[in-house]
Amino acid sequence: MFKKISVTLIVVHVLFISAISHAKLPRGVEKITSIEGITEYRLKNGLQVLLFPDVTQETITVNVTYKVGSKHENYGETGMAHLLEHLVFKGTPRHPNIPKELTDHGAEPNGTTWTDRTNYFETFSATDENLNWALDLEADRMVNSFIRKEDLDSEMTVVRNELENGENSPVRVLISRMLAASYDWHNYGKSTIGAISDLENVKIENLKAFYKKYYQPDNATLIVTGKIDEDKTIKLVNKYFSKIKKPKRSLQALYTEEPIQDGERQVTIRRSGDVKVVASMYKIPAGFDNAFPSVTVLTNILGDPTSGRLQKSLVKNKLAAFAYGFNFQWGE
Template sequence: MNHEQLPAGVEFVTEADGIREYRLANRMKLLLVENRVAPVATLCVLYRVGSRNEAVGYTGATHLLEHMLFKGTPTFNNEKNTQIAATLQRVGANFNATTWYDRTNYYETVPSDKLELAIVLEADRMRNSFIADADRQSEMTVVRNELERGQNEPSMVLDEAVYATAFREHPYHHPTIGWRADVEHVPTARLKTFYDTFYQPDNATAILVGDFDRGQAVALIHQYFGAHPTATAPIPEVYTDEPAQQGERRLIVRRAGELALVQIAFHTPAVLGQLTVLSNEALAARALDPPVENDIFPLVVLSAALSNGITSRLYQALVERELAVEVHTNVDQFRDPGLFNIYATVTPGVEPREVEEVALIELQRVAHEGLTGADVDKAKRQIVAHVAYHRDGTANIAAQMSEAEAVADWRFFKDYAANIARVTPADVRRVARRYFTEDNRTVGHFIPKHADANENANGNPNINANGNGGLTK
């Protein structure tokens, strides 16, 4: 039973494994994790808005807004010499913000005696940020440069094309940074509407990790964040499901580059095992009582077994045989169903189709024969060690909790290692058979070309695709 004295308007919800959950009257969630290893604290404010909340015409809005929220408020601004970055730098803070498909987060690690400053600043920019046209224009240039750097990286170009082909209807179709035309032309008024819609206390979680006085921290967060009223309108939901793929989709990107690339993607479930988009209410209920069988964890183990280390299946089949110079895999752990990806950099002189065929043979071997118990145990140990390493320090803990909150809730973070440990060889074989099918597959090849032969009349890279729902040029 909880006996702490809380300010009126703050409710204690639950506690587990050192994580305490509270709810403010404006429905903002608060998570506290006390960690006194060093006299610092990390505050992370997570907003449940990412590129999944965008549509054509304002793709990239979430990322552009992230940049603009460093431009100031009536309290923190250039004229008063209290710019956000300069103010944080003066107290020795380590700070940043990031945007992804399912979320945006802002965080700073500060000396413990400067925690109030971090809380004041984040609460202020939640509702009082300048969304000015001059700032949009300057930050648009920054973001466009970032976009152009990505377009000079072949692996990013291919990945963008694969996602745009694999997802026909769901907003994972478009990249987090947005399409260039939208980044350049989105009206400032549209960004302001986006800000007012999603930057609300009932769409946010404040995560505080480190050395702090619990009572004082709760009081400060209530004082500053609790001053904001609940949003006047419901936070808009995403409800667009991606239909089941009904045939292999293939695409080729031809543009300047050094080495050919192969990417093979399969549709997979969301982090709580669901195969459809869930409302916020349904997601919260599922996170509170997650299903016993969740295919995401065997898929994570399978990914590690396929490409972690020189003895892994794909390394031996591709790199050891000099068909590829590098290979790795990844399974998305998103709020909505994502992809299991295989990425291979082709050895010069080798045909991409050969790399693709060898990789697919290895996947079919796993689907039909499974993995040995030793292989599964090794992969699980690697994952658990990786998890432990990335939970070292207040900033890492806050970041990982933020990711969990964005896609499920903090219990996904708390129970992750235990869920990995429960995976069996039978689980791995089952998910390989279920998801590694031809009809569920999207394949992309990046073919290097000289720049002058690579561009079409509009100066754009040639992208050819075909198959169910694909593009054709």
């Protein structure tokens, strides 16, 4: 059975590549490479596009990832990347009510912010109308989001609640303090959600400048996956995103390097309550390093919450209520 399925998949894969290779690309679109059914394209304005057709699905997911996160924030700007994520959902002149549009199209949306990136995505039923709408929406809010003072004021309550929820979680608090102790200079040691003083005093002009600098096609990757026709989809991508001009500004690579750690560091937190948490943290290779997959396997062997060795030795012997491990897949 296994061999039969493998052969079938290979045949479909070969036929698919053959069909796409003869399709004429729109002007200004360059095909970079195709690996395991995922094809990379590049638009003239610098936008990276990844298309991954999957005919077994009845849905399509459109995702835009911007290469900006908390590590790009300067002094006094902590939490800016995450705060901007909230504001980008507030609309554009052509899409003034994004939450309503998402509901009307039956989409399941979200946005997330991390150290190296911010992303927005929506999953919806695989129809041409839905795909057109989603690509138009993401292209429009890439450069035309309102970023208004009134929206900043209204979202402050939401962001403040997120921050307070994190402060009420013993595990999150411990991890946050451990990261702060692990990094002397690099922004990986700072919380993505930011400091309350920075959040409450940030100027809307600063957020607009941050948005204009980083939310651009040459700093973004568009991913479309699901039940799509690749030839039609790349033409739609070009239709909506090629209108955005490549910015004249240049993005400088961050050059802060964390010095070699010269010994073990310890963090002790004392608060009221009965919950006790013990954790250990190790610096590992970056997510793009060839060694990272091996570290991930090791982490799963030790820290899988259902079958890991920590689970067997601690939880099953009633020495702990829960035990698990995970990796931060960072760019550096």
